[in-house]
Amino acid sequence: MSSPDVICVEDMVGSHGRLWALGTIGLGLLLGSGAAPARREQGPTQLAGRDWRGFGPKEKDAYVAGFIAGAAAVRGNTAATSVDTTPSKAIDVMRVAKQLPFPYSVSVYASQIDDYYWWENHLDVPIVDVLVRTNFQLRSH
Secondary structure, rough: OOOOOOOOHHHHHHHHHHHHHHHHHHHHHHHHHHOOOOOOOOOHHHHHHHHHHHOOHHHHHHHHHHHHHHHHHHHHHHHHHOOOHHHHHHHHHHHHOOOOOOOOHHHHHHHHHHHOOOHHHOOOEHHHHHHHHHHHHHEEE
């Protein structure tokens, strides 16, 4: 049992929908904190190469880490067989079984995205699409 001053993730996040909302809010706060110039109103799923180029190294790592964690949490939530299974426990099980949806490190994905957006004609492609394409290519080798 936790003390009244300690808030557990399980207490804050009771469902997949709330987990998704908290992740989206967190990413929105990060991206809206002045890390990237606000050229247009858009959600994190619509950010593209020009946005990526405006991020510093910490913002790039945070975006990719959030994406990887979100994908693992969603997969873990759908794979969990018990209501008592927390997302972190489900992710640990997937990690041991080598079943994470995005198994490589943040730095691997970030450097691949940097390389992709080096080309000017790629700048309109959403970051989400590049992440998924990169993961597919890495896992295919």
